[in-house]
Amino acid sequence: MRALLGRLASLIPTLFLATAGVFLLLQLVPGDPAVAIAGEQANVEQLAEIREQLGLNDPIHLQYWNWLSRALQGDLGTSLVSGESVVDAIRRTLFSTMQLVAGALFTAVVIGVPAGVASARRADTVADTVITSAASAGVAMPSFWIGLILVSVFAVQLGWLPATGLVEITSDPWLALKHLTLPAIALGAVAAAEVVRQLRAAMIDVLSSDHVRTLRAKGIGERRIVWRHALKGAAVPLVTIVGLQVSRLLGATVVVETVFGVSGLGTLVVHATQTRDYPVVQGVVLVMALMVVFANFAVDVSYRLLDPRIK
Numbered sequence: 340m341r342a343l344l345g346r347l348a349s350l351i352p353t354l355f356l357a358t359a360g361v362f363l364l365l366q367l368v369p370g371d372p373a374v375a376i377a378g379e380q381a382n383v384e385q386l387a388e389i390r391e392q393l394g395l396n397d398p399i400h401l402q403y404w405n406w407l408s409r410a411l412q413g414d415l416g417t418s419l420v421s422g423e424s425v426v427d428a429i430r431r432t433l434f435s436t437m438q439l440v441a442g443a444l445f446t447a448v449v450i451g452v453p454a455g456v457a458s459a460r461r462a463d464t465v466a467d468t469v470i471t472s473a474a475s476a477g478v479a480m481p482s483f484w485i486g487l488i489l490v491s492v493f494a495v496q497l498g499w500l501p502a503t504g505l506v507e508i509t510s511d512p513w514l515a516l517k518h519l520t521l522p523a524i525a526l527g528a529v530a531a532a533e534v535v536r537q538l539r540a541a542m543i544d545v546l547s548s549d550h551v552r553t554l555r556a557k558g559i560g561e562r563r564i565v566w567r568h569a570l571k572g573a574a575v576p577l578v579t580i581v582g583l584q585v586s587r588l589l590g591a592t593v594v595v596e597t598v599f600g601v602s603g604l605g606t607l608v609v610h611a612t613q614t615r616d617y618p619v620v621q622g623v624v625l626v627m628a629l630m631v632v633f634a635n636f637a638v639d640v641s642y643r644l645l646d647p648r649i650k
Contacts, residue, residue, distance in 0.1 A: 350632040355407075357628040358621060362403045406621060415625070416618030418611075425622040428607060433626065435505050436603035438515075439595070440588045442523030443530060447584060450527070451534025452570075452577070458535060459542030460565060470535065477532025482591045486525035486598040493521060503600030522599040526591055530584040537580040541573035548572070575642060582638035586631045 397405070409416065415425035458470040494502035501518050508515040545551060546569050554564050570577075593605035604623050611619035 350636065353632055354625070354628050358407070358410075358625055359403060361624045362406070362617075362621060363399065406618070410621075410625060415622035418619050419616045420611075420614045420619075425618050428619060429604070429622055429626055432603050432607050434507060435601055436589070436592055436596075436605065437630075438505060438508060438519060439522055439526060439592055439601065439603060440585065442519045443527035443588050444581065444584065446523050446527030447530035447534050448581065450531040452538060454531075455535040455538030456542060456565060456570065458539040459546060462539075462543055467539075471539065474532040474535040474539075477528055478536070480529065481594075482525050482529060483594040483598050485528050486522065486595055489521045489525055490598070505599075505601050505603075522595055522601060525598070526588055526595045529591075530581075530588060533584065534577070534580055538573060538577050541576040542569055545569045545572040578638055578641050582634055585634040589627050589630065 406416065413426070415429070417424055418428060421428075454470050454474070458467045458474075461467045490502045493500050500521050502521070504518055505522070506515040506518050508519075542565075546565070550572070551564060551569060554568060555561075559568075589604075592603055593609055595601070596603045596605045597609075604627065608620055608623040610616075611623070
């Protein structure tokens with residue numbers, strides 16, 4: 340328990356560095372937030388008044404400290420462009436992104452685990468070559484390109500699934516599943532390919548271990564050895580690679596949401612960056628960083644559940 344609490348406490352500097360780094364990088368983006376608010380026709384006095392009201396004339400470190408102190412109280416500020424509360428904007432788009440990432444992770448596990456196990460069981464055969472080649476191609480394919488192909492085939496030509504938008508699963512589960520299928524596959528395909536590659540390597544090591552040879556000598560069936568014993572031995576690297584995919588998937592939602600017309604965190608942060616809407620960008624980065632660090636924390640906890648030797 341002390342180790343887990345220490346690990347949880349170590350996440351605080353990560354959040355601090357992530358938000359501070361983005362805040363500093365935003366200062367390098369061309370443009371002026373005051374101009375974005377007042378318009379190109381605003382005079383110098385109007386722009387100066389807006390900068391003073393927003394605290395843009397303060398030193399950078401003071402601007403960041405003011406934002407951080409308010410964020411710790413649950414106040415992420417107000418959008419400079421729309422005037423909407425940042426918390427409300429994030430609440431409005433967060434569920435769509437979480438739904439999309441969860442669907443992509445599910446796709447990655449459902450496709451990647453059986454394929455990785457099959458490739459390891461048939462190592463150095465034609466089947467193994469086909470699976471590993473497909474996984475290598477999957478890693479190289481951009482998510483937006485996969486999304487465009489899926490829309491062209493399954494939405495436009497065949498008409499089986501909708502091409503754009505998401506529906507909350509709590510309102511209509513079946514319709515939500517239909518809308519989620521294509522973007523989840525587009526986003527999760529690369530993650531599935533990575534799961535196949537990593538799980539194959541881990542499974543080959545486990546299947547060639549003395550432990551597995553002993554199980555075979557005892558006459559235990561191959562299927563039981565693979566799915567009950569070997570897969571459990573490869574669970575730690577499997578959980579690791581799945582946990583690492585969370586940050587990649589959150590980053591990839593930016594393009595996938597654009598392809599499928601989903602109004603999520605990715606779309607929100609891109610628009611905010613283009614308009615130099617600092618509070619929205621900082622709020623979204625904070626939420627995404629929280630999601631990533633807690634996913635990593637969940638992976639750490641699962642290590643201790645999967646392998647008692649890990650302390």
